[in-house]
Amino acid sequence: MQLIPSTDLTEYLQLPAEVRRDVDLWTTRLCGLTPPIQRSLAQVAAGAGVSVQTARRKYDALRHRGWRGLINLAKCPGADRSHLSPEFIEYWKSLCQSNGRKCRPAYREFLRQFRAGHLIPGIEPGTPRHTLPTGYTYANLIRHKPTRFELAAARIGRGTAADLRPKVFTTRVGLQVGQRYIFDDMWHDFLVVALGQRKPARLLQLHAHDLYSACQFTRGLKPRLEDPESGKSVGLNEDEMVFLVTHVLAEYGYHYDGCVLMVEHGTAAISEALEQQLYDLTAGRVTVDRSGIQGASAFAGQYLGRGKGNFRFKSSLESLGNLIHNETANLLAFPGQTGSNSRTNLPEELHGRQRHADALACALAALPAAVATQLRLPFLEVNQAKMLVDEIMERINRRTDHALEGWVEAGLTTCDFEVPGVGLIPSAKFLALPPERRAAVQALASPAPRRLSPREVFEAGRSALVTLRPEHTAALLKDKHGREVVVGHDHLITFEDAALCPSPLRYLAHTLAPGDKYLAAVNPWSLETLHLFDARGAWVGCVRAWQTISHTDTEALHRQMGRAAQIERDLLRPVAARGAALTRARLDDARHNATVLKTVRREDLKQTVSESDAAADARALFLSSTL
Known part of the structure; x- marks a missing residue:
């Protein structure tokens, strides 16, 4: 007899430690037996403290089944006591896989086939069919059902089964700001109202997320409005x-x-034409990576699933989206919550809130404007909602109490200083102090290490980024113009568009001639710049926004007034140049008159004055006699 063969070592090591000790002990006892066997077994039984029958049973099991016969199945959770054949187990798994919901109906199908005398793999043809053999109960067979991965792949598809396979893990360590941008869209879970629309609408968002800093640094927001002509809701587009x-x-x-x-393949997608254009404009430095399409069949004969993007491609953004939804779920700040899933958690009060909004919309049409503006609507106005979302998003970007992946490993930490009686001094402010004050603070302060916020990381790396030149931007927007604008006599281009901004938009055009007309292209996500094209579509240039300044922002007012004064000087410069000839003529006249006056003698000047006085007296005498 042999001890544990090397080929069985893996199976042996998978046994519980107590079971392995029993196998080792009985193998050692029984492998050295000498004839007569029965007498030797009696000696083994006496030494082990068991009956001779038990020793004989162990000996026979070792002879017929090898070391596996010595396994105490009672001490092996999950051990197969029925010795089901691999052929039957595969047959049983196929029955489970063929049912789209449960395994219990598959067991009932097995019973029907067994009792009907069908040929079943792994069961001998002569096996009696009036009673089940040992080990074929449902409680035992369910232990041999397909894995959760196999059932998910067969019943639902590979996309769902992917949750049950090993994932590919990535890290931000080694990246830099601006090397990976993730674009995505989201629907906010509350309703808003827009001017000119009677029905409340969901607020849609399209945003960009820097992977390294985890900062959602820019976004565009718009309501999902109804097209008055078609009656269909209009969402985000290409x-x-x-x-x-x-x-x-x-x-x-x-x-x-x-x-x-x-990017993905849905709303936040980049066309191949735009991809090529970006590649050309940036000399190949900007490229596009798209998520894979899921929907392939799990086995031959299974129909293909509907193609859909892989959400794990932007998993960091999905987790941030959940945080945004949680922060905007405040019922007081964001009334009109829709819930994350209208089938399961739609608030019941939303129905009554919408009916109340409809009644107010009817009243608004009949009320004077001064009164209508004082009504409080049950939903946020869209521009107010945009400001609140931006405020919350900036709060998220500036959080430091986070556990973002790879943050500490990438060195994205800092150390502030807690000064008694003063409070917390940020590290940037501390480093800006003069050396002597810094030493004094450091002597009193306690270090307070912390993680950097996403905004701090993004702003620190932003200075190293390269931006598109104006002509590159014009190349991307050249097909988006169509609004005709005119340069006003105040050297501003002014127009109104409620879809872009509730207030008039003004752009400084002091380098252009008043009255000139252009076709304008404005980026709704970037209203700071207006690109101008002539009637033939040729790019003329771009003009910057002329900001409207708040009365309370004194510093901004001073900057704008200084800018206005500089523009006034620029506008006066050609006027002064054209008036130079007139100025020179007047100077020549003055010099000539001065020269002539120098030649007049003093006696002639006195005589001229006397003659003038006599003439004046004569006119006065004539007038008095006439009256």
Whole structure:
């Protein structure tokens, strides 16, 4: 007899430690037996403290089944006591897989086939069919059902089964700001109202997220309004994705060593034409990476599933989206909550709130404007909602109590200083102190290490990014113009568009001639710049926004007044140049008159004065006699 063969070592080591000790002990006892066997077994039984029958049973099991016969199945959770054949187990798994919901109906199908005398793999043809053999109960067979991965792949598809396979884990360590941008869209879970629309609508968002800093640094928001002509709701479209990508690369920039735009195949998608254009404009530094399409069949004969994107491609953004939904779920700040799933958690009060909004909309049409503006609506006005979302998003970007992946490993930490009686001094402010004050503070302060916020990391790396030049931006927007604008006599281009901004938009055009007309292209996500094209579609240039300043922002007012004074000087410069000839003529006249007057003698000047006085007296005498 042999001890444990090397080929069985893996199976042996998978046994519980107590079971292995029993196997080792009985193998050692029984492998050294000498004839007569029965006498030797009696000696083994006496030494082990068991009966001779038990020793004989162990000996026979070792002879017929090897070391496996010595396994105490009672001490092996999950051990197969029925010795089901591999052929039957595979047959049983196929029955389970063929049912789209449960395994119990598969067991009933097995019983029907067994009792009907069907040929079943792994069961001998002569096996009596009036009673089940040992080990074929449902409680035992369910232990041999397919794995959760196999059942999910067969019943639902590979996309769902992917949750049950090993994932590919990535880290931000080694990245830099601007090397990976993730674009995505989301629907906010509350309703808003827009001017000119009677029905409340969901607020839609399209945003950009820097993977390294985890900062959602820009976004565009719009309500899902109803088209008055077709009656259909209008959401985000391909043009708005073009606007967002253009805004990101023109206002924030991309990393010089390369930037990958990570997009999906849905709303936040980049067309192949735009991808090629970005590649050409940036000399190959900006490329696009798309998520894979899921929906392939799990086995031959299974129909293909509907193609859909892989949400794990942007898992960091999905977790941030959940945080945004949680922060905007405040019932007081964001009334009109819709819930995350209308089938399961739609608030019941939303129905009554919408009816109340409809009644107010009817009243607004009949009320004077001064009275209508004083009514409080049961939903946020869309521009107010945009400001609140921006405020909450900035609060999230500036959080430091987070556990973002790879943050500490990437060195994204800092150390503030807690000074008794003063409070917390940020590290940047501490480092800006003069050396002597810094030493004094350090002697009193206690270090307070913390993680950097996503905004701090993004702003620190933003200075190294390269932005698109104005002509590059114009190339991306050249097909988006169509609004005719006129340069006013105040050297401003002014127009109104409620879809872009509730207030008039003004752009400084002091370098252009008043009265000139252009076709304008404005990026709705970046209203700071207006690109101008002539009637033939040729790019003329771009003008910057002329900001409206709040009365309370004194510093901004001073800057704007200084800018206005500089523009006035620029406008006066050609006037002064054209008036130079008149100025020179007047100077020549003055010099000539001065020369002539120098030649007049003093006696002639006195005589002229006397003659003038006599003439004046004569006129006075004539007038008095006439009267």
